[in-house]
Amino acid sequence: MKCHICGQRGSIDLKHHNLKVCEVCFIKFFKKKVEKTIKDLKLFEKDERLLIAVSGGKDSQGLWYLLWDMGYEVDGVYIDLGFGDASRKAKEAAEEISRILGRKLYVIDLKERFGYDLKELSKYTKRVACSLCGLVKRYIMNEIALKENYSAIITGHNLDDETATLMKNVLRWELAYLGRQTPLLEKFNGFVKKVKPYVFCYEKETFLYVLIKGLPYSKEGCPYSKKAKNKSLKMAFHIMENSSPGTKLNFMKLFLKNRSFFVPLREKELQNLVKNCKICGYPTDREICALCTILERIKNENSTDL
Amino acid sequence: MLKVKIQGKEYKIEKVKSGISLLKKLNLIPECCILLKNGKIVDLEERFEEGDEIEIIVFGWENL
Numbered sequence: 001m002k003c004h005i006c007g008q009r010g011s012i013d014l015k016h017h018n019l020k021v022c023e024v025c026f027i028k029f030f031k032k033k034v035e036k037t038i039k040d041l042k043l044f045e046k047d048e049r050l051l052i053a054v055s056g057g058k059d060s061q062g063l064w065y066l067l068w069d070m071g072y073e074v075d076g077v078y079i080d081l082g083f084g085d086a087s088r089k090a091k092e093a094a095e096e097i098s099r100i101l102g103r104k105l106y107v108i109d110l111k112e113r114f115g116y117d118l119k120e121l122s123k124y125t126k127r128v129a130c131s132l133c134g135l136v137k138r139y140i141m142n143e144i145a146l147k148e149n150y151s152a153i154i155t156g157h158n159l160d161d162e163t164a165t166l167m168k169n170v171l172r173w174e175l176a177y178l179g180r181q182t183p184l185l186e187k188f189n190g191f192v193k194k195v196k197p198y199v200f201c202y203e204k205e206t207f208l209y210v211l212i213k214g215l216p217y218s219k220e221g222c223p224y225s226k227k228a229k230n231k232s233l234k235m236a237f238h239i240m241e242n243s244s245p246g247t248k249l250n251f252m253k254l255f256l257k258n259r260s261f262f263v264p265l266r267e268k269e270l271q272n273l274v275k276n277c278k279i280c281g282y283p284t285d286r287e288i289c290a291l292c293t294i295l296e297r298i299k300n301e302n303s304t305d306l
Numbered sequence: 307m308l309k310v311k312i313q314g315k316e317y318k319i320e321k322v323k324s325g326i327s328l329l330k331k332l333n334l335i336p337e338c339c340i341l342l343k344n345g346k347i348v349d350l351e352e353r354f355e356e357g358d359e360i361e362i363i364v365f366g367w368e369n370l
Binding site for chain 2: 207211234238
């Protein structure tokens, strides 16, 4: 197999782009692709202070390195959810990449911050761990970004993640969620801007990037991921992609092109988010935000038990 | 006989001479895999020989 760019021996077949490349040309191609996404979608500028959510996994580790390589000023935040050995290894990977880049890493321990780790929060509230995880992560990231004056929060969601989420929302016709799904959520009433520069990058590409660059990443997956609904959707997309390369990319690009259809629902949702939580000040549509409601309920139940 | 590492576990697989035949045998598709031979990323047409160290990185696939 010959590299379509330099003519040397290639080893990477990107069927969705009808492109065969060698490792050197892949790195250049991938960097250009992410640069184009940032520019075309106007995600952020070179003079902005950026904060990346780092899980220790391949996507956030690779993205942090790539943005640093492009000359962006990016610091990281790692949230320890209390998954024992898996969390320890993930934290080590995040700390290592932070050292390599010479950038600041905020490490937040959920148990120290709120008094409970994710498993305990899930047990006390009887809520699905994945929904709680999203809630606390969004809360902490926003809190640090505001406190430390970062203009945007970056996450490493890749195309495979985004198409699976999109399909999940389509299958349930969650119209408000569809209006909210975008690689660029502008800042609003106490919410910092959120961006996803990997939105058009296949998981295979983000994996290849860390492997070729030899970057540290944690191989430990989330212990709850086996139950995640998105997994079966990801498999379905792999099968579709196999018979029709480019399916995922087209699905996402055409959705974003037609997303305006769902935006009024998002705007309606935003109109309600004008209050601030009476306990912590976080933007909310209620008197007390979702996280404080949970923490207060646990506190009350525990004091009743005593 | 080929020694193949998948997600950290080692397997012995018979009658496999290339990346394509290996994935077929494991019921995997190229979209969810990255193939490495002796630590280097290779394409699916790569031929294998006795003693080669093969590793498959699998993502977004459950039926292993």
